[in-house]
Amino acid sequence: MTELPAGATIGILGGGQLGRMLSVAASRLGYRTHIFEPGAAPAADVAHQVTTAPYSDEAALRAFAASVDVITYEFENIPTSALDILESLKPIRPNRRTLAVSQDRIAEKSYLNDLGLQTAPWAQVDSEDDLRAAVEKLGLPAILKTTRLGYDGKGQFKLTSPDQIPEAWAAMRGAASVLEGFVAFEREVSIIAARGLDGSVSAFDPGENVHSEGILRTTTVPARLTPSQRSDAVLLAAKILNSLDYVGVMGVELFVTRAGLLVNEIAPRVHNSGHWTQQGCTVDQFEQHIRAVAGLPLGDGTRYADVVMENLIGDDMDRVPALLRERNVAVHLYGKGEARPGRKMGHINRIVKG
Amino acid sequence: MTELPAGATIGILGGGQLGRMLSVAASRLGYRTHIFEPGAAPAADVAHQVTTAPYSDEAALRAFAASVDVITYEFENIPTSALDILESLKPIRPNRRTLAVSQDRIAEKSYLNDLGLQTAPWAQVDSEDDLRAAVEKLGLPAILKTTRLGYDGKGQFKLTSPDQIPEAWAAMRGAASVLEGFVAFEREVSIIAARGLDGSVSAFDPGENVHSEGILRTTTVPARLTPSQRSDAVLLAAKILNSLDYVGVMGVELFVTRAGLLVNEIAPRVHNSGHWTQQGCTVDQFEQHIRAVAGLPLGDGTRYADVVMENLIGDDMDRVPALLRERNVAVHLYGKGEARPGRKMGHINRIVKG
Structure with a gap:
């Protein structure tokens, strides 16, 4: 190494x-x-x-x-x-193979399924006819997404009625798309895991996520998971990292369902839902990623505090003066100019228990 | 504000x-x-x-x-x-008055004594004759220091015998100097305190320091202090900050003696002995200083962990690969090129108890 x-x-x-x-x-x-x-x-x-x-x-x-x-x-x-x-x-680092898989929703889902991991039911959609067939197969509600360049709810359309099929397909502007079937999940969690250049794997404790309008609002650690769900999450992340010969930090978003953990998506990078590690661990996700890509040993990511991470989005910035006065709150601002609606301007980590 | x-x-x-x-x-x-x-x-x-x-x-x-x-x-x-x-x-920020006081050891000691605070006994030395008289008055051992530009043991001479008087004075190269009498201290501690633009004061928990060859080696929190010594340290720091209309973080080095706390020196800035706050507090000394000079409210500097800070000096850098593998150790490197003897290259914060 x-x-x-x-x-x-x-x-x-x-x-x-x-x-x-x-x-x-x-x-x-x-x-x-x-x-x-x-x-x-x-x-x-x-x-x-x-x-x-x-x-x-x-x-x-x-x-x-x-x-x-x-x-x-x-x-x-x-x-x-x-x-x-x-x-x-x-x-x-991480490698090209990972990027090829994660840049395309269909490549990603196929890869995960081939690894034996569960995803939401899905169908490839390249035309309005495809969409109609996919709706028939997966049922409604369902979400139509472009296979590429999706981020924070962009390039997505939620279908609740077959009447919306033409509108939904039009919204994709002809781009290759995928229909994802509805998953009755209990909660959304994510696991942030790292793999070093030496092949060692280290996972942070899973966090429980709340999204709204396609944007992450809060991550809470510890997540409400059973011990077996917790170890499933770690094993699943390790399987993905090892199979890709991955080097760096990856965020794996999961749906917790009665049928087990489903992979929603993977992000081959540090992840918003891992920001809590800045206040909850000796080595946070950012340092863990740098250690990995620099060929250093992975660090100690043991969680030593209960933390709630909350994103500061748009005019949440108005709350900053009050947040700066709160106890047990670490404020992280990104130095962005204009606080536009939906724009991530910063986040806080609230230490709930030290 | x-x-x-x-x-x-x-x-x-x-x-x-x-x-x-x-x-x-x-x-x-x-x-x-x-x-x-x-x-x-x-x-x-x-x-x-x-x-x-x-x-x-x-x-x-x-x-x-x-x-x-x-x-x-x-x-x-x-x-x-x-x-x-x-x-x-x-x-x-901090202001000119503070700089005038802290740039000159005699101005500093006079200022502290005028505030009613104890220092080591001292005498001004502007000639070999002055030094001889000062040694007679304060006794030996004693330390001769230039009044300005001293840092990490430079511009200092420890006298243990009157025979050393000519050599000691020669070492000052004619600079205005001060002889500091010997203090039988039990331990060295420091308190890192901040004062905001609004006049509010917040002190971090005192740390216990170990120096060697004039350079700080370790700071341990909590320091071994009685409750009354602890509150004395805070009150004393607040007195200095308030009297100087100070804005920012100050490091106050103290000798713990049977006769109470003596001020060794003040540093009108963030201080090496405050690096532990990076792992021990929600808001560390660096953010506290920035908050103060930016006119923001001071943050929560409550200590939530026991920490030992250790400086990495010179070839201590050889230990970094092993330190990166240790649990509960946060490594902070300064990106300096050459690891010369006596050069501060980085530090670690070892979390002893979370």
């Missing part, structure tokens, strides 16, 4: 809040970061270097790769052409 | 590890930082902007001040001429 030496530079694709917190974690381990981001980059405030260029700018990609020792990312929808260039120059 | 708005920039004089960790804390609250540092700047890796210029460069100082909303510092020996320029342009 080759460890990245102190002072080495980690390249991060994407300069949002996840890149920002990854950059801080990298600094704690003595590394520098170089952020590649086409748009505004909150991560730039805490990075050694920033490249502002589109993913189509081959010269910028080459210069970026030349300046770093290893490349990682904070989001999964990186254009394949950019990855082809970067991968020829420097290691990308 | 005027709060610095989100997205504002905090100027930091000094780009060492303290500036680095202040910069990370500022980012967590949505602020940017601009570092001013004549030499190598580990803080630059996590700062929005860096100015590399000497403190004699008036144009650089003016440009720096123009780009920031408030100015703070990570070390107290900032040249007065630079402060004169900066202060005419932007608020400096």
Whole structure:
């Protein structure tokens, strides 16, 4: 196992809040970061270097790769052409195979099913006729999603009546889509797990998530799970990480049902539902990811506190002055300019029990 | 009280590890930082902007001040001429009065004694004759120190015999000096306290320090103190902060003696002996300092864990691979290039009890 030496530079694709917190974690381990981001980059405030260029700018990609020792990312929808260039120059962790699987909902669900893991029932939809057949097969309600570039509820349509079929298909704008059948889940949980370059796996305690309008609102640890559900979640995450020869942190969203745990989706990166680890563990998900991609040993992710993470979305920012005065509340702001509705501006970790 | 708005920039004089960790804390609250540092700047890796210029460069100082909303510092020996320029342009927190007091050991001891606080016995020394008289008055052993620019054991001479008087005085190279009499202390502790722009004061739990060769090695919380010593430490720190109309975090080093607490020295900044707060509190000393200088309310500095902070000095860096594998150990590295003997390269916080 080759460890990245102190002072080495980690390249991060994407300069949002996840890149920002990854950059801080990298600094704690003595590394520098170089952020590649086409748009505004909150991560730039805490990075050694920033490249502002589109993913189509081959010269910028080459210069970026030349300046770093290893490349990682904070989001999964990186254009394949950019990855082809970067991968020829420097290691990308997590690997391309993982990105290929996670960039496409159908590839992802097929991969998980082939591993023997359960997902919501699904059907490929490439036309209105496909959608009609899929609705017949899976029943309603169901959710139609584009197979690519979905994030925080975008590119999704919830169908409750067959009358909506034309409207739903139109909303996909002709993109390859997938219909996901309704799952009567008891709760949504996620497990944040890491795999090191040496193949070791370490999972954080599962968190219980509450979404609203497709956006994560809160994560609570510990999640209400039976001991066997808890170990199922860990084993399932380890199976995914090992099978992909994964290096880094992955977020695995799960539905808890009477029939067991169903995988909703995987995110090959640090995950919003893992932010609680900043206050609940000696080594948080950001440092764990940096350790993994740098070839360092994974750290101690044992949970030592009960925590409720709450996202600050849009005008939740108005609550910050009061939150700064609360006991046992750690405030994390992302330095974004405008608090638009639905925009993640920060989060808090409320320590419920120390 | 005027709060610095989100997205504002905090100027930091000094780009060492303290500036680095202040910069990370500022980012967590949505602020940017601009570092001013004549030499190598580990803080630059996590700062929005860096100015590399000497403190004699008036144009650089003016440009720096123009780009920031408030100015703070990570070390107290900032040249007065630079402060004169900066202060005419932007608020400096903590204030000039504090710097005047803490930049000069005699001014500091006089100030503390005038406040009714005890220090080690001391005498001003401006010549070999003064030193001889001082040794006669205070006895031996005693320590001769230059009144200015002392840091980590530099500019100090320990006298154990009158024969050393010429050598000791020669070591001061003619600089104004102070002889400090021997104190039979039971232990060394420090208290890290903060005062907000609104005048509120909050102190972290005192830590117990072990020095070696003039350099801090470990800080352990809780310190072995009686309840009355503990409250004495807090009251004493509050007295200093209030009397100076201080804004920010201050480190106050204390000797615990049978005759009560003696003030060894004050540092008008975040302090090495406060690094344990990163793992022991919801709001650490770095965020507390940023909150204060930004005019935000002070945060919750309640200690929720027993912690031993240990500095990684010089070739202690060889221990890092093993430390990264230990449970309950948080590793903090400063990204400095060369691990020279006596150089602070990082620290660990070992959580002893959660």
